[in-house]
Amino acid sequence: MPLKGLKVLPNPVFSELPQNYRLSEEQKSFYWENGYLVIKELIDFTSLYSYKQRFLQICKGIVDSPVMIVKEQALFEKNLKPEEYINKLQEILYDDVFMTYGEHPRLLDVISQFIGDDITAIHSMFINKPPGTARHPPHQDLFYFPIRPVDKIIGSWTAVDHVNKDNGCLYVIPKSHKQDILYPHGDVPEAGKLYHGILNEETLAPEHARVSVDMAPGDTVLLHPRLLHGSGPNRTQRHRKAITVHFASSACEYVDVRGSVQERLAADVQAAATRRGLRVSYQDIWRYKSKQVKGVRSNL
Ligand SMILES: O=C(O)CCC(=O)C(=O)O
Numbered sequence: 001m002p003l004k005g006l007k008v009l010p011n012p013v014f015s016e017l018p019q020n021y022r023l024s025e026e027q028k029s030f031y032w033e034n035g036y037l038v039i040k041e042l043i044d045f046t047s048l049y050s051y052k053q054r055f056l057q058i059c060k061g062i063v064d065s066p067v068m069i070v071k072e073q074a075l076f077e078k079n080l081k082p083e084e085y086i087n088k089l090q091e092i093l094y095d096d097v098f099m100t101y102g103e104h105p106r107l108l109d110v111i112s113q114f115i116g117d118d119i120t121a122i123h124s125m126f127i128n129k130p131p132g133t134a135r136h137p138p139h140q141d142l143f144y145f146p147i148r149p150v151d152k153i154i155g156s157w158t159a160v161d162h163v164n165k166d167n168g169c170l171y172v173i174p175k176s177h178k179q180d181i182l183y184p185h186g187d188v189p190e191a192g193k194l195y196h197g198i199l200n201e202e203t204l205a206p207e208h209a210r211v212s213v214d215m216a217p218g219d220t221v222l223l224h225p226r227l228l229h230g231s232g233p234n235r236t237q238r239h240r241k242a243i244t245v246h247f248a249s250s251a252c253e254y255v256d257v258r259g260s261v262q263e264r265l266a267a268d269v270q271a272a273a274t275r276r277g278l279r280v281s282y283q284d285i286w287r288y289k290s291k292q293v294k295g296v297r298s299n300l
């Protein structure tokens with residue numbers, strides 16, 4: 001019988017590694033110059049293990065969790081086990097176990113060295129990427145966020161499994177965040193309906209400008225929200241698990257995206273909410289799904 005309602009206590013003690021992490025000047029300037037920064041072994045194995053376990057418990061339906069489950073349709077149609085077709089879990093900030101990532105003291109210490117001590121987590125996912133998953137086309141995360149200023153938003157993506165080119169690791173286009181351009185995004189070939197990518201991607205930097213980010217479990221890459229990045233298909237028999245949260249300074253503001261390239265997505269998201277009987281603005285949706293993780297909540 002499923003143990004619905006089983007309460008799994010979060011593990012607030014991260015004993016394997018120190019709770020703080022001081023960045024060097026070189027690391028900080030690498031981030032601002034290139035739009036990304038890899039930090040080796042930032043997250044401890046106890047935490048990573050608890051995220052893997054939580055994912056499997058959710059797949060098996062033995063715990064209650066408020067996360068949103070996203071399936072890869074082509075894999076779902078093959079009658080596989082849930083962990084072989086569930087591509088990702090969204091909105092993980094209010095899950096008892098996954099929330100320990102967005103509130104991880106060592107990660108927040110790093111984040112505060114870029115955006116200050118008042119931090120709101122705005123977007124969150126656990127990504128499974130099972131064997132056979134399609135590519136995630138090149139995109140800019142800022143396309144999704146009705147929040148500015150851009151330099152006060154930062155993404156954190158931690159490898160839970162080993163990730164390399166074969167199982168669809170991330171790639172980045174270094175320095176692409178430096179141009180003050182937010183590209184139009186939409187449906188693109190081979191990416192299914194799950195992901196938006198930049199339209200006319202052939203006009204972007206050539207393939208060889210892409211830098212693959214191979215990572216071991218616990219390694220973490222920080223991403224500037226305007227940086228062009230994506231990931232390849234998973235061509236192996238291994239999963240490619242990762243956990244990711246975007247953070248913004250709580251002093252950021254919601255902005256009106258009408259008249260911008262973000263307008264259509266905002267209208268689609270709002271229309272979907274309206275169909276479910278929710279009369280809320282796009283900004284309200286972002287307000288509901290975000291969470292204060294450090295300091296004082298002000299504008300967001
Ligand atoms: O994990 C991936 O493959 C890509 C994740 C990503 O860039 C995103 O969801 O915005």
Ligand SMILES: [Fe+2]
Nearest residue numbers: 139140141229
């Ligand atoms: Fe992304």
